[in-house]
Structure formats: C-alpha cells, structure tokens
Amino acid sequence: MQRFINNPDHLVDEAVRGFVKAHRDLVTLHPDNERVIISRSAPVQGRVGIVTGGGSGHEPAFMGYVGHNMVDAVAVGELFSSPTAKSFYDAIKAADGGNGVCVLYGNYAGDNMNVKMAARMAAKDGIQVRTVVANDDVCSAPAAEREKRRGVAGEILMWKVGGAKAATGASLEAVQATAQKALDATRSVGVGLAPCTLPANGKPNFEIAPGTMEVGIGHHGEPGMEVVGLKAADAVADDMLDIVLTEQNLDAGDTVAVLVSGLGATPINELYILYDRIATRLETMSVEIIQPLVGNYFTSLEMMGATLTVMKLDDELRGLLATEANSPGLRVMP
Amino acid sequence: MQRFINNPDHLVDEAVRGFVKAHRDLVTLHPDNERVIISRSAPVQGRVGIVTGGGSGHEPAFMGYVGHNMVDAVAVGELFSSPTAKSFYDAIKAADGGNGVCVLYGNYAGDNMNVKMAARMAAKDGIQVRTVVANDDVCSAPAAEREKRRGVAGEILMWKVGGAKAATGASLEAVQATAQKALDATRSVGVGLAPCTLPANGKPNFEIAPGTMEVGIGHHGEPGMEVVGLKAADAVADDMLDIVLTEQNLDAGDTVAVLVSGLGATPINELYILYDRIATRLETMSVEIIQPLVGNYFTSLEMMGATLTVMKLDDELRGLLATEANSPGLRVMP
Numbered sequence: 001m002q003r004f005i006n007n008p009d010h011l012v013d014e015a016v017r018g019f020v021k022a023h024r025d026l027v028t029l030h031p032d033n034e035r036v037i038i039s040r041s042a043p044v045q046g047r048v049g050i051v052t053g054g055g056s057g058h059e060p061a062f063m064g065y066v067g068h069n070m071v072d073a074v075a076v077g078e079l080f081s082s083p084t085a086k087s088f089y090d091a092i093k094a095a096d097g098g099n100g101v102c103v104l105y106g107n108y109a110g111d112n113m114n115v116k117m118a119a120r121m122a123a124k125d126g127i128q129v130r131t132v133v134a135n136d137d138v139c140s141a142p143a144a145e146r147e148k149r150r151g152v153a154g155e156i157l158m159w160k161v162g163g164a165k166a167a168t169g170a171s172l173e174a175v176q177a178t179a180q181k182a183l184d185a186t187r188s189v190g191v192g193l194a195p196c197t198l199p200a201n202g203k204p205n206f207e208i209a210p211g212t213m214e215v216g217i218g219h220h221g222e223p224g225m226e227v228v229g230l231k232a233a234d235a236v237a238d239d240m241l242d243i244v245l246t247e248q249n250l251d252a253g254d255t256v257a258v259l260v261s262g263l264g265a266t267p268i269n270e271l272y273i274l275y276d277r278i279a280t281r282l283e284t285m286s287v288e289i290i291q292p293l294v295g296n297y298f299t300s301l302e303m304m305g306a307t308l309t310v311m312k313l314d315d316e317l318r319g320l321l322a323t324e325a326n327s328p329g330l331r332v333m334p
Numbered sequence: 335m336q337r338f339i340n341n342p343d344h345l346v347d348e349a350v351r352g353f354v355k356a357h358r359d360l361v362t363l364h365p366d367n368e369r370v371i372i373s374r375s376a377p378v379q380g381r382v383g384i385v386t387g388g389g390s391g392h393e394p395a396f397m398g399y400v401g402h403n404m405v406d407a408v409a410v411g412e413l414f415s416s417p418t419a420k421s422f423y424d425a426i427k428a429a430d431g432g433n434g435v436c437v438l439y440g441n442y443a444g445d446n447m448n449v450k451m452a453a454r455m456a457a458k459d460g461i462q463v464r465t466v467v468a469n470d471d472v473c474s475a476p477a478a479e480r481e482k483r484r485g486v487a488g489e490i491l492m493w494k495v496g497g498a499k500a501a502t503g504a505s506l507e508a509v510q511a512t513a514q515k516a517l518d519a520t521r522s523v524g525v526g527l528a529p530c531t532l533p534a535n536g537k538p539n540f541e542i543a544p545g546t547m548e549v550g551i552g553h554h555g556e557p558g559m560e561v562v563g564l565k566a567a568d569a570v571a572d573d574m575l576d577i578v579l580t581e582q583n584l585d586a587g588d589t590v591a592v593l594v595s596g597l598g599a600t601p602i603n604e605l606y607i608l609y610d611r612i613a614t615r616l617e618t619m620s621v622e623i624i625q626p627l628v629g630n631y632f633t634s635l636e637m638m639g640a641t642l643t644v645m646k647l648d649d650e651l652r653g654l655l656a657t658e659a660n661s662p663g664l665r666v667m668p
Contacts, residue, residue, distance in 0.1 A: 002528045002547075002638050003601070004570055004600065004604040004605075004608055005566070006566045006567045012603070014567075014606070014607045014610050015607050017610045018605075018607055018609040018613065018628070019628075021609065021613045021626075022606065022628045056603060057603065059601070059606070060629075193337065194336045196601075210336060213336075230336065232341075233338040233339055233348075234340050264599065266338065267391065267393070267530075267598060267633070267635045268393035268598075268633065269345065269346070269349035269390060270338040270345075272348070272349040272350075272351075272353045273338055273339070273340065273345065273348045273349050273352055274338055275352040275356050276348050276351045276352030291359075292355075292356045293356075294356045295394075296602065296630060299601070299602065301601045302599045304337075304636070326667050331665040333665065333667070333668075
C-alpha cells in the first residue's frame, strides 16, 4: 500500500490536526472533542447554526466545508464510519446561537442513529434541532423509495444553500425548509473505475475489473446499478446526465447548478472532459449552468471515478448559491 | 487503463474547452488559438502582464492559476509537453497592457526554447518581455548548478507574488525582480509513491516498486535523488522538510509560506498528515507559517505522492501573498 500513513489508528486524528493547523484562519478544534471542528465565525447570536458530519476519507468533505456562511460545526468520524452521537451533540452545541441548529447530513444508518441521539441530548439542553437528510444518489434506490437513497456530493450544494439561508437571519423552520427544497431539487450519480483501499485493511475494498466501470457506485464503493464495459468519456457523461435528469423535469430556460467531483485519483483534466460534454448537452437543451464546480470536492480516498450532481434552481436557490462564502473546500468571492 | 478519455489525441483540447466553460466568469479562450487561455481581467492598460505556460497533466496547474491578480494568460501544451512558441507568443500579446509582459515559467528545455522564441516575436511587435525561470526543485541538481534545476510547485507562489506585484502598477523591471526574489526564496521537493500513465501510451511511465518511495521525483516522473523503503508519514515529512530547509537558513522569528501538494492520487487526508508534522517542526523552530496551502495544487495526472514547497518571506512577499486573488486554482479573499 503506497500511502503516507503513520498508524492507521491515528490517521483521522492526525489529519484533523493538520487540517485545523492549515486552516486556522477559518476553523478551530472543539476544546473538549478532537472530532469536532468549529467555524471561527460560529456561533452567531440569533442565527440558526448549521451542522454536518460524516465519515472521514471524503476530503475535502465534510470538514472542508466549515467556514463563513457555510457549515458552522462538523462532527468527524473514522474512515468511512459515522461520527459518534457525542460528536454530533458537541457540534450542535458549538453551532447554537440561541435560535436552533439545522443538521444537514447524509442518509447512512450510523449517521441517522447518531444524529437522532444527539438531537435528543441537545433538546434536553433546550436547543431546538431540525434535520435534513440528504438522499441525492439516484442509483441507490428506486424513485418510489427515495427515503432509502444515500446522500453524496449533492450535500455540498445543500450546505452552501443552508449556510447562506442561515446567514440571512431566517428562522430554524425556514432554514430547514430551504435546505430541504435544495435537496429535493438535487440528484447525483457516481461512476467508479477503480476501488480504494482503507489503510487499516490494506486491500482494495471491492473490485472493478479492468475495462469495466460501475455505474451508480456509492461513495464507499457500495454496489452500483450495473457493471458495464468502460465507455468513452462523452458516453459516460451522457449516461450520468441521463440518470440525474430522469427526475429533474428540465425545460428550456431553466437554470441549474452542476458539480462534477472526482472520487480521488482521477486526473483533474478528465473531470473537465466530462464537464465539457455535460455543458454542451445542457446548452443544447437551453438550460443555463450557474456557478459550476469541477474538481475533487467529495472524494473516496484514492478511488478512480467521478460523480455528477445537478440541482434545478429557482430564484431563491440561485441567490443563496451566489452568497459570499469562505471555507477551505469552497470559496465564493463577494 | 481506467480513465475518462474519448481520444488521447483530443484530450487536451477537450479539457481546455471544459475548463473555459466551467470558469467562464474568470477566463476566456483566445479567439485564434485554442491553446491560450486569457483572464477576463486582462489586459489592464498600463499594467505589466503576467504569462505562464507548460505541459498539461498538472491540473489545476497551469491554466487554473489564470485570473484576477494572478496570471493574465497561459499557454497550454500537450500532456507533459511544452506549449508551442506561437502559443507563448499569443499569450504574451493577449496579456500586454502596453507596459511589458513578465513570463514566469518552469525550467524545462522545451519551455525555455519556446519562451525565448516567443519573446523575440513579441519584441518585433514592440512588446517588452522579461522572464523568470523557476528552478525550485532542490533534488534535480546540486546547489552549485541551481540553473539546471527544474521548476515545480513553487511556481504557484511565484505566480501569486508576480500577479500581486503587477497589480500594484509596478514597472516590468520591478515585477521581474520581485518574482525572481520570490523564486530565490523558494525550495521544493517531491516524493513519489506510484507512477502515472499517459493515455496515449497506456502504460505507467516509470516504476516504483511497492514498499519503496522515490525521494526527489520530478513532476513528470523524472528520477529522484534516491529510492528508499517507504517510511511512515512523519519520517517522509521530516525528510522533505530537511531537504527544502538545507538552503533556506531559517531563524526563529522568520515567516514562511508552505505548500503541500498532492501529485494526483494521494488521498487528501494524507496531505494533512504530512502538513501536521511539517507545521509542528516549523513551530518548534519558532518559524511562523503564513497562508499555508494543502491540496492538489500541482499534480502529475494520477501519480501517487506529494510535494513540499517552502518560501521564506520578507515583508513585501508576505504582503503580496495576502493580496486578494481570484483564479480557479487559488482564491485569496479580500
């Protein structure tokens, strides 16, 4: 295993320490919990707090989206494992400015359980907690069972919208409703070309035969919709776009946010090749792309592959995406 | 080869097209040259223009650093190959605001030759051109032959400084002198853990045996100083820091810029593990780190490994690094 590791058991602690040192202008470590990172802008009295959390190995997600007008506090889990309920609880307390906290996270069993416990603990402290559970990954369950779908890179757009909405001074109910609206307008799909290796294990966590690709793969290598022969980049982009657009009902004149994220090891120029095709297709449909994002925004260690996320925008979402933001993983200039 | 490619011969054109579409708020394609990308802020009448260029496959370098207060125009080469003299010439013309152009590029034979030809062509148009040739890669030649060393990730800091200096309205001579000063204060080193594959070739472009690492590796897999057994992350960070500090003469109270860049496939959390150690070591020396950068800033396709760059700062360099900048690869908030 060709990796920069000291001890797999300390990997997350060391990465968090390095992250907090590298971004000390924007974030700080929770004084009593080394798995909670807090924005230096948080909490703001009277403003709704935004919290997220999830397993490590997806950097810059989740910790990279803590910052000004973004996420206020993040709970950090082990590699590909949920943070503890205590960490979510500490993040909620740190983000609370007296007006409640909205936890915007992904639909995984451990996260669901631990956020629920944390919300109960926070309620005892008098902190109101609302949640939005991201389930943007189209291939992880049929449309009729959308509540079973996983949350993937669409979470980044949900955090951007939620953070910007909270910054307007909106109520907890309004922040939750807008984040939910953002999520409801968002669909994602992943295509995997090669697996990743968890250092404690030392072996690839699944197999993708050379010359094939896994359409609909999850952020931890969860099985996709189908394994097919590896196609040319344009055909892959077409497949991805067809999948995310199935439930989007786009018309000429609509505007969308588009995020193409690498899964870790795919060269960045190939992400732009995918984007070139996606942009051309949307242009042909007379759909306008606002603030596209192309790069390694939500990874899976050194997995090869990419995800496509499309969010259909209304005036409110468009405005909130354009709000100034400053986090290590996403900066929107004023 | 598990990659998102249509045709290796069109890879760069497609990536450039996707890049320009994704960042159309910041950049535009040269109307007559599909291998030249121009900042929407350029040219500014009376301001020195900043140009760079280099082979593709290092994204976000080189094109990602075109933008406001950064590089004004970039010449784009084939994968791991120099741009043509014509492309450098077109970039120079596009960046010229009547006060001369400074070409800040890396020390490779093809780039040297083509920049020299381009400067001669521009001189015939009455455009004054000065150059600074980056040679920050410590292991590529002994200190006594520094002019033979290659330019690597330190170029990013040189572009940041050069772009900010030009933004002050400084003369061509002053911009060149400050960019040269930045470069003279900068040292870099790379460590490779696994090779990369050029799509047209289809096979890894060199070998690194599992369980070993190549210290001093170049951005195209150029042989390093030595191949040794793969060490723990902290020991790798120590080795890298020792190499770059040999010629830096750091004292307690000094300030430095630090850039830890992944080479493409190394998970981002491992870059933070390296940074954690580097920051701790510098702290022990009472050396302060200003605006550290950790991430995939200068890659080599899907190579595994990382580079460390350290720039020793004076008041001017510190101020110029802090100047607002907006490019796809680097944003400094106002």
